[in-house]
Amino acid sequence: MTTPNTSHADKVAYPRREFVMLFTSTPRGARLARLLVGERLAAWGHPYRSPVHDTFSLITGELCVNAVQHGHVPGRDFHVQLTETAGVLRIEVTDTRTERRPDHASRPTAPPPDSETGRGLLLIESLATRWGVTPRAGAPGKTIWAEL
Structure with a gap:
């Protein structure tokens, strides 16, 4: 329903797409989350090997691996929500882990050159248009989000 004073641009409805799923807090769960998000991106018109698909799949993979490595609580899954x-x-x-929260206010720092880990948030910061951290609503934990 529109009001008489709305412009044509206000009447155009943008479709909202959403994909939501729980994954086990394991490397296999993180891999499955990245693959299913990639599949959903392709179904939404962002084909495999396109810059948007590849970039967002990489961001998703990094966030999911961080959830498994730094946010794991035994017996608890991690939650993924993709929207367009x-x-x-x-x-x-x-x-579901509250105390291990990245500091979004300060820029992520690079690890030592010989380190095999510690570059995930640097990648996310350089690839995403925006990213941040918010407390988990209604329960212990945190949500790390990124937009493109």
Whole structure:
């Protein structure tokens, strides 16, 4: 329903697409989350090997691996929500560990050159348009999100 004073642009409805799923807090769960998000992106018109698909799949993979490595609580899964609204893709990865929270206010720092880990948030910061951390609503934990 529109009001008489709305413009044509206000009447155009952008479709909202959403994919939501729980995954086990294991490397296999993180891999499955990345693959299913990639499949959903392709179904939404972002084909495999396109810049948007590849970039967002990489961001998703990093967030999911971080949830498994740094947000794991035994017996608890992590939650993934992918949305697309008005051309903005947003991924939210929620885990159940409150105390291991990245500091979004300060820029992620590079690990020592010989380190095999520690570059995930640097990648996310350089690839995403925006990213951040919010407390998990209604339960212990945190949500790390990124947009493209």
